[in-house]
Amino acid sequence: MSASVFPSVAPGPSVRELANPSRRAAQAGWNVLWTGVTGLATLWIVLIVAIILGTIVIGGWRTVTPTFLLGNPENGMTEGGIFPAIFGTVLLVFLMIIAVLPVGVLAAVYLHEYARANSPVTRAVRFAVNNLAGVPSIVFGLFGLGFFIQFVGRGIDGALGQGVLFGQPAIVWAALTLALLNLPVVIVSTEEALRAVPRAAREGALALGATRWQTVWHVVLPQALPGVLTGAILSVSRGAGEVAPILFTGAAYYLPYLPTSLTDQFMELGYHVYVLATQSPNVEQTLPLLYGTVLVLLLLTFALNFTAIVVRARLRRRMGLRD
Amino acid sequence: MPAPPLLARSIDHGRRRVDRLAELAIAASALVTVTGIVLIFVFVFREALPVLFDRETRLEANLGMFFSPGSWQPVSDHPKYSFIPLLIGSLKATLIAVITAVPVAVLAALYTAEFAPRAIRELLKPVVEMLAGIPSVVLGFFALIVLATALQAITGSPTRLNAFNAGLALGFSIIPVVYSVSEDALRAVPSSYREASLALGASAWQTAVRVTLPAAWAGIFAAVMLGVGRAVGETMIVLMASGNAAITSWSAFDSIRTMSATIAAELAEVVVGSAHYSTLFFIGSLLFAITFVLNVAAGLMVERMRRRLAGA
Numbered sequence A: 001m002s003a004s005v006f007p008s009v010a011p012g013p014s015v016r017e018l019a020n021p022s023r024r025a026a027q028a029g030w031n032v033l034w035t036g037v038t039g040l041a042t043l044w045i046v047l048i049v050a051i052i053l054g055t056i057v058i059g060g061w062r063t064v065t066p067t068f069l070l071g072n073p074e075n076g077m078t079e080g081g082i083f084p085a086i087f088g089t090v091l092l093v094f095l096m097i098i099a100v101l102p103v104g105v106l107a108a109v110y111l112h113e114y115a116r117a118n119s120p121v122t123r124a125v126r127f128a129v130n131n132l133a134g135v136p137s138i139v140f141g142l143f144g145l146g147f148f149i150q151f152v153g154r155g156i157d158g159a160l161g162q163g164v165l166f167g168q169p170a171i172v173w174a175a176l177t178l179a180l181l182n183l184p185v186v187i188v189s190t191e192e193a194l195r196a197v198p199r200a201a202r203e204g205a206l207a208l209g210a211t212r213w214q215t216v217w218h219v220v221l222p223q224a225l226p227g228v229l230t231g232a233i234l235s236v237s238r239g240a241g242e243v244a245p246i247l248f249t250g251a252a253y254y255l256p257y258l259p260t261s262l263t264d265q266f267m268e269l270g271y272h273v274y275v276l277a278t279q280s281p282n283v284e285q286t287l288p289l290l291y292g293t294v295l296v297l298l299l300l301t302f303a304l305n306f307t308a309i310v311v312r313a314r315l316r317r318r319m320g321l322r323d
Numbered sequence B: 001m002p003a004p005p006l007l008a009r010s011i012d013h014g015r016r017r018v019d020r021l022a023e024l025a026i027a028a029s030a031l032v033t034v035t036g037i038v039l040i041f042v043f044v045f046r047e048a049l050p051v052l053f054d055r056e057t058r059l060e061a062n063l064g065m066f067f068s069p070g071s072w073q074p075v076s077d078h079p080k081y082s083f084i085p086l087l088i089g090s091l092k093a094t095l096i097a098v099i100t101a102v103p104v105a106v107l108a109a110l111y112t113a114e115f116a117p118r119a120i121r122e123l124l125k126p127v128v129e130m131l132a133g134i135p136s137v138v139l140g141f142f143a144l145i146v147l148a149t150a151l152q153a154i155t156g157s158p159t160r161l162n163a164f165n166a167g168l169a170l171g172f173s174i175i176p177v178v179y180s181v182s183e184d185a186l187r188a189v190p191s192s193y194r195e196a197s198l199a200l201g202a203s204a205w206q207t208a209v210r211v212t213l214p215a216a217w218a219g220i221f222a223a224v225m226l227g228v229g230r231a232v233g234e235t236m237i238v239l240m241a242s243g244n245a246a247i248t249s250w251s252a253f254d255s256i257r258t259m260s261a262t263i264a265a266e267l268a269e270v271v272v273g274s275a276h277y278s279t280l281f282f283i284g285s286l287l288f289a290i291t292f293v294l295n296v297a298a299g300l301m302v303e304r305m306r307r308r309l310a311g312a
Helices: A015-019 A021-060 A066-070 A083-114 A120-134 A139-162 A173-198 A199-207 A213-224 A227-240 A271-279 A283-319 B006-048 B055-061 B084-115 B118-133 B136-155 B161-190 B191-199 B204-215 B217-233 B236-241 B259-269 B273-312
Strands: none
Touching: A015 B236, A021 A283, A021 B084, A021 B118, A021 B136, A021 B204, A066 A083, A066 A283, A083 A120, A083 A173, A083 A213, A083 A227, A083 A271, A083 A283, A083 B006, A120 A173, A120 B006, A120 B273, A139 A173, A139 B006, A139 B217, A139 B259, A139 B273, A173 A227, A173 A283, A173 B006, A199 A213, A199 B118, A199 B259, A213 A227, A213 B006, A227 A271, A227 A283, A227 B136, A271 B136, A271 B236, A283 B118, A283 B217, B006 B273, B055 B273, B084 B118, B084 B161, B084 B217, B084 B259, B118 B161, B136 B161, B136 B236, B161 B217, B161 B236, B161 B259, B191 B204, B204 B217, B217 B259, B217 B273, B236 B259, B259 B273
16 A cells, blocks of 8 residues: 555644744744754853863963972962872861761661651651752851850860860861761762662562661662762762861861871861962962862862762663653 | 571571661661751851840840941951941842843753753753852852953953952852753653644744743742852852952942851951851851741742642
8 A cells, every 4th residue: 555545744834824924934033043042041151161161271280290289388388289288188078978978878768768758757857958958058167166166076175174175176077067068969869879779679678588677788778879979979079179168167278287186177179279369478479379279179079070970870871761 | 386496586686686776877867967957057046146145245246236237347446247238248249140140041941951952962961060060169269360350351340359250150150050950840841731832833932932931930930049049158259259348339340248258258267255256157047047948938839830740
């Protein structure tokens, strides 16, 4: 049978358009206009990112040498390297991740595996997670000072009775402040990963006689590992870049030694950028150092973000979800 | 039925104890989130209490002074604590950020959700994530060193660091959140809406602008509120790029000092427990309250929109 018996019904112009060809042309014009305007907005965003990154790479790549990465600041921070800031940043996010990861993962397990979907407690936890994510970072800084240093730290000092040790800015308080700030990041991405674990995996484990926790620990969490890692990496990346929460909780303008104890202060990359940019005695002379420090900070956060994006994309593909 | 062998019973006993311990740890972790937000409120507000209730502190700084016109000069022989210049500063920076960033972000979201070819859509996502991943201190650095110079060359403004410079950079920092929440909202509109519109003979742009956009309105409004919340609370950008002068002026080309930047710039220097110290915590409590209300409202709007679209 030939196809011509059933003539194709490709969408033609509407009756209205047939009646008025200029209207059809007008429609096409509007389509182009809207695509153009929205496309330009998109292009603007791409341009912003390109200009910011381009400026920083061009201004900084010459400065970033091994001696810069491994050297100490010298001559009132107008020369030398940034090793103490890199070291402080790494130590800070390391302490932060130790604090935030177990709590965040277990809280996500609570939300997805243990809690009833709409109980008041679940709703309260979700409400808290959503709003914790919206608290301004400077308020976290105030909280770190008011709670960790003035309340907890002073409390410990009072109990020990041997002068001020914990009741002052220190790396442990800065790390705990950042941990609370990043709790939502870890919870949200862990929960997303838990959602991707098929129901059958849990049912299989339970049917074989595993307890609830054994199911979670031996079956569910291993499968959710990429999502947990994504959350961890994202929070490290954010932790490395946040300055406002550590302004009063432990970051130091300049230290001649590296932090070796939890109660030490520390130098940090983001704070170092702030200091070099605003407190330098000679801005022109410091500018190359400033660009170099910014570039190192950006490379660090982007490398982490990129890893997180790749891990998450693989996770989503496995779930068969669109990005 | 025979009893299970002794060994199995003790294994079972141990398993159950581990289970109970795990359950406790899990519940405790979930409660950390709730406790966290309560503690933040309690401890920020607690340090602010003296300006409300302590007689001696109130002689120097009190609510009446905060909200009456005047100047912000906390470090002088006769300290003055009027919030008005700071409120104007925050308002100006936020307004400029919203005006410059929201149209761009919403239009780009509309482009991605309605017009863009797949390849461009795939490309854009990492770009926006990159922008979101730039630490705010880096945006502050960019605004301070690069943007301010460029803007001064264009506008010829006598003050290099001003509200416009800070607001524009602040806008960069809220584009990702406004964009991604708007795009989520546009994508949540069921395709049956679009199909019905197209089937009735509407063109692509008519469908996008008159059907999809209105259907996603609540979500986009929520995106804007979240953006405003970010802009009000953002600290490092305004601290570095705004000039930090507490001036009562409505010009976009005067320097400003925002509430957030005031805390960041002054808290490290104050005496713990002084009137100035309590005042800064009071500003922090205000910031917390403003952003909290915006976030809750935005959450409710997204929730409502989702329910309405699911019912449709």
